[in-house]
Amino acid sequence: MDYVSTRGEAPRLGFADTLLTGLAADGGLYVPSEWPQLSKETIRGFAGRPYSEVAFEVMAPFVGDDIPAADLKRMIDEAYATFPHPAVAPLVQLGANHFVLELFHGPTLAFKDVAMQLIARLMDHALTERGRRATIVGATSGDTGGAAIAAFAHSERADLFILFPHGRVSPVQQRQMTTSGAGNVHAVAVDGTFDDCQALVKAMFNDRRFRDEVALSGVNSINWGRIMAQIVYYFTAAASLGAPDRKVSFTVPTGNFGDIFAGFVAKRMGLPIERLIIATNANDILDRTMKSGRYETSGVEATMSPSMDIQVSSNFERLIFEAAGRDGDLVRRLMAQLSQSGSFNLPEDVAATIRAEFDAGRTGEDETAETIRTVLDGQAYLLDPHTAVGVRVAESHLGDAAMVTLGTAHPAKFPDSVKKACGKSPELPPSHSDLMQKSESFDRIANDLGQLQDYVRRRSRAKNGAEAA
Numbered sequence: 001m002d003y004v005s006t007r008g009e010a011p012r013l014g015f016a017d018t019l020l021t022g023l024a025a026d027g028g029l030y031v032p033s034e035w036p037q038l039s040k041e042t043i044r045g046f047a048g049r050p051y052s053e054v055a056f057e058v059m060a061p062f063v064g065d066d067i068p069a070a071d072l073k074r075m076i077d078e079a080y081a082t083f084p085h086p087a088v089a090p091l092v093q094l095g096a097n098h099f100v101l102e103l104f105h106g107p108t109l110a111f112k113d114v115a116m117q118l119i120a121r122l123m124d125h126a127l128t129e130r131g132r133r134a135t136i137v138g139a140t141s142g143d144t145g146g147a148a149i150a151a152f153a154h155s156e157r158a159d160l161f162i163l164f165p166h167g168r169v170s171p172v173q174q175r176q177m178t179t180s181g182a183g184n185v186h187a188v189a190v191d192g193t194f195d196d197c198q199a200l201v202k203a204m205f206n207d208r209r210f211r212d213e214v215a216l217s218g219v220n221s222i223n224w225g226r227i228m229a230q231i232v233y234y235f236t237a238a239a240s241l242g243a244p245d246r247k248v249s250f251t252v253p254t255g256n257f258g259d260i261f262a263g264f265v266a267k268r269m270g271l272p273i274e275r276l277i278i279a280t281n282a283n284d285i286l287d288r289t290m291k292s293g294r295y296e297t298s299g300v301e302a303t304m305s306p307s308m309d310i311q312v313s314s315n316f317e318r319l320i321f322e323a324a325g326r327d328g329d330l331v332r333r334l335m336a337q338l339s340q341s342g343s344f345n346l347p348e349d350v351a352a353t354i355r356a357e358f359d360a361g362r363t364g365e366d367e368t369a370e371t372i373r374t375v376l377d378g379q380a381y382l383l384d385p386h387t388a389v390g391v392r393v394a395e396s397h398l399g400d401a402a403m404v405t406l407g408t409a410h411p412a413k414f415p416d417s418v419k420k421a422c423g424k425s426p427e428l429p430p431s432h433s434d435l436m437q438k439s440e441s442f443d444r445i446a447n448d449l450g451q452l453q454d455y456v457r458r459r460s461r462a463k464n465g466a467e468a469a
């Protein structure tokens with residue numbers, strides 16, 4: 001399988017190089033040159049099968065010959081053995097035709113673990129094969145960072161730098177990033193927002209010299225590997241609800257658009273998804289774009305669902321590329337407008353193509369709290385604020401199809417907001433019971449590319465991919 005950039009000017013790469021490259025050299029995002037197809041029989045057969053078996057069948061076509069099948073199978077088995085729940089991603093019924101897909105049973109209690117546990121293994125494998133090291137830099141609004149640290153801590157091949165917005169993540173999220181004690185992990189609090197952190201990461205990728213010098217790699221959802229691993233649970237959830245013989249829709253709490261883009265890919269691969277519904281918090285750029293056709297950034301508002309406090313939604317670029325018939329010139333023009341003026345207008349036909357498959361809705365702060373309260377009272381089920389944003393939007397899109405809302409985080413990651421909303425304080429699982437007692441280690445840095453590059457340079461052990469002297 002070959003991969004092409006959404007901006008049309010970067011070299012085509014195979015799977016392993018795409019994984020190690022992260023962002024394409026032209027600033028675009030890699031997508032497969034074609035969508036593998038799964039037949040109705042195959043999808044029907046997924047019902048009741050172990051998660052890791054389905055994961056292998058869904059992902060193997062994207063990996064192609066780059067990794068031997070036996071190695072891929074082993075890494076998938078190891079990755080999902082870190083999830084204590086036997087189903088990995090179980091479904092919980094919330095209403096007559098409404099389900100929550102619990103994606104938070106991994107090591108850091110958020111859906112990011114599903115992909116991160118696997119791609120850490122895949123990247124280590126690819127680096128070992130090539131006899132080289134990588135410097136991984138990632139931006140987080142709270143969950144990606146912890147999941148990446150849990151997955152890459154003590155890696156023999158990678159140094160990991162995680163940028164998080166100072167004071168804008170929950171205390172549990174911060175501790176998950178600052179208490180690993182691993183020598184190859186560097187947690188960095190940036191004076192800025194998640195968008196600032198993400199812009200710094202992209203600027204490091206776009207600095208060719210720096211990128212080569214430290215053998216830069218990324219684990220945000222700009223990396224195709226992240227999307228690939230997230231496609232799987234759309235298949236397991238839909239098949240267990242009767243797909244392809246029953247219609248299923250998905251509502252996805254959305255920030256960087258990676259998770260919902262994975263649903264779009266599942267549909268391209270043959271999963272009959274009725275609607276994909278984008279749920280945003282008060283940072284509602286995607287809801288506004290769906291209504292007006294104009295993508296326009298404004299200031300980031302801090303909310304009780306901090307991991308979705310995002311305005312520049314990276315993977316929307318992948319959707320535009322698809323909806324525009326893979327027109328890299330158009331994507332390049334729109335992204336240039338975005339970086340110059342903070343906005344762009346979607347061409348009418350592109351907006352119409354997107355609206356044909358996606359809906360969107362926004363949940364404000366009061367509604368999020370009210371949803372946590374009413375679902376606890378009515379269904380005795382405790383939602384985290386991100387999932388609550390999704391559930392609220394899903395409730396206004398219920399129809400004939402079964403509705404699955406993605407449960408993206410465990411409520412105990414946000415105990416203060418949850419308690420304020422419903423009076424109940426969620427407990428961390430026993431595996432995390434000492435988290436808040438551990439001592440923290442992190443550095444604080446200005447929102448400044450030069451300072452950050454110096455910081456990374458000094459600590460990275462990769463020099464042009466080889467071990468530093």
Ligand SMILES: Cc1ncc(COP(=O)(O)O)c(C=O)c1O
Pocket residue numbers: 110111142143144221253254255256257258259260307308386387408409
């Ligand atoms: C708990 C939670 N929910 C939802 C999201 C949004 O997911 P995405 O960025 O893939 O749209 C995130 C962050 O990415 C998250 O951490």
Ligand SMILES: N[C@@H](CCOP(=O)(O)O)C(=O)O
Pocket residue numbers: 139140141142143144145219220221222255256258307308314
């Ligand atoms: N919500 C994310 C933001 C980064 O998103 P990613 O999926 O692109 O890694 C987070 O919690 O860090």
